[in-house]
Amino acid sequence: DFTTSVTIRQRDELSELAATFNEMVGGLRERERVRDELERTARLKRFFSPQLADALSAGDESLLASHRREITVVFCDLRGFTAFAEAADAEEVMQLLRDYHATVGPLVFQYEGTLERFTGDGLMVFFNDPLPCPDPAARATRMAVAMRDAVAALLQTWRRRGHALGFGAGIAMGYATIGRIGFEGRFDYAAIGTVTNLSARLCQEARDGQVLVSQQVYAEIEPFAEATPVGPLALRGFARPIVVFDVLGLRAEPTPMAASGITP
Numbered sequence: 001d002f003t004t005s006v007t008i009r010q011r012d013e014l015s016e017l018a019a020t021f022n023e024m025v026g027g028l029r030e031r032e033r034v035r036d037e038l039e040r041t042a043r044l045k046r047f048f049s050p051q052l053a054d055a056l057s058a059g060d061e062s063l064l065a066s067h068r069r070e071i072t073v074v075f076c077d078l079r080g081f082t083a084f085a086e087a088a089d090a091e092e093v094m095q096l097l098r099d100y101h102a103t104v105g106p107l108v109f110q111y112e113g114t115l116e117r118f119t120g121d122g123l124m125v126f127f128n129d130p131l132p133c134p135d136p137a138a139r140a141t142r143m144a145v146a147m148r149d150a151v152a153a154l155l156q157t158w159r160r161r162g163h164a165l166g167f168g169a170g171i172a173m174g175y176a177t178i179g180r181i182g183f184e185g186r187f188d189y190a191a192i193g194t195v196t197n198l199s200a201r202l203c204q205e206a207r208d209g210q211v212l213v214s215q216q217v218y219a220e221i222e223p224f225a226e227a228t229p230v231g232p233l234a235l236r237g238f239a240r241p242i243v244v245f246d247v248l249g250l251r252a253e254p255t256p257m258a259a260s261g262i263t264p
Contacts, residue, residue: 063130064179064180064187064189065179065180066177066178066179066180067177067178067179068175068176068177068178069128069129069175069176069178070128070136070173070174070175070176071126071127071128071129071136071173071174071175071176071178071191071195072126072127072128072136072137072139072140072171072172072173072217073124073125073126073127073140073171073172073173073176073191073195073196073198073199074113074123074124074125074126074127074140074143074144074169074170074171074199075122075123075124075169075170075171075196075199075200075202075203076104076122076123076125076144076147076167076168076169076170076203077120077121077122077123077167077168077203078100078121078151078155078165078166078167079164079165079166079167079168079206079207079208080163080164080165080166081120081121081165083164084096084158084163084164084165085120088163096158096165097120097121099154100121100151100154101118103147103150103151103154104123104147104150104151107143107146107147107150108123108125108143110143110146111127111139111140111142111143111146112127112131112133112139113125113126113127113139113140113143114126114127114129114130114189116188116189116190116191117188117190122203124196124199124200125140125143126140126176126191126196127139127140129178129191130178130189135220136173137171137173137216137217137220137221138220138221138224140171140217141171141211141213141217141221141225141247141250142250144169144171144211144247145211145247145249145250147167147169148167148169148209148211151167152167152209155167166207166208166209167208167209168203168206168207168208168209168210168211168212169202169203169206169210169211169212170198170199170200170201170202170203170204170205170206170211170212170213171199171202171211171212171213171214171217172195172196172198172199172202172213172214172216172217173195173214173216173217173220174193174194174195174198174216175193175195176191176192176193176194176195176196177191177192177193178190178191178192197237198214198235198238198242201235201236201237201238201242202214202235202242202244205233205235205244210246211246211247212230212244212245212246212247213227213244213245213246213247214242214243214244214245215242215243215244215245217245218245221247224250224251225247225249225250225251226247226248226249226250226251227245227246227247227248228245228246228248229243229244229245229246230244230245230246231244232244
């Protein structure tokens with residue numbers, strides 16, 4: 001019990017010992033507080049993104065309250081996974097998912113996205129919440145392209161075994177209602193709105209290797225992304241066709257000297 005302390009009523013050797021004891025207890029109390037905080041943060045990071053877990057561990061649970069915000073949403077999954085899961089052994093399916101999650105998971109954190117959910121081979125990640133960022137569409141696109149490149153290398157092994165697997169992603173930008181959902185003992189942090197549906201529909205339309213983005217996302221990433229229009233697409237749940245672009249690659253960003261016109 002580190003709440004115990006010794007009352008000092010006089011100035012002598014005993015009082016000096018009491019002061020030393022109180023100082024030691026205070027140090028132990030602080031160490032216990034830090035340890036508990038680290039353990040709480042570690043538990044939170046099992047369910048929330050690192051930035052949200054850090055904010056919650058600091059006591060800022062207002063972030064979980066329902067609110068509206070413009071976000072950029074990425075949906076991605078594996079092409080051909082359903083057929084693979086039906087034909088392969090359960091051990092093979094689990095091994096593929098472990099390899100796949102180990103490949104794409106670190107990229108979510110590298111680009112500071114919020115992992116809303118993963119269901120089998122499907123992932124939903126959004127940007128600009130809970131902590132705002134200045135370039136959500138750019139981060140989302142760079143992450144999706146990095147995932148495409150990393151997963152392509154991973155899937156080569158599975159293709160050599162005769163499995164027709166691929167990777168596709170969809171990215172959309174818009175307002176959503178975001179906040180905590182669930183029940184006591186198991187909460188999630190979710191985004192709900194048309195933007196999440198559009199991202200999911202674009203992902204469904206994407207062929208192997210495609211990263212399909214909405215027109216609003218393309219307007220944000222046009223300066224650095226190589227993309228081609230794939231024509232207005234009629235998507236389930238949307239009354240009008242959606243203008244869509246396929247991101248082929250990313251242009252190299254100019255160095256500070258090149259941007260200023262200075263040659264080395």
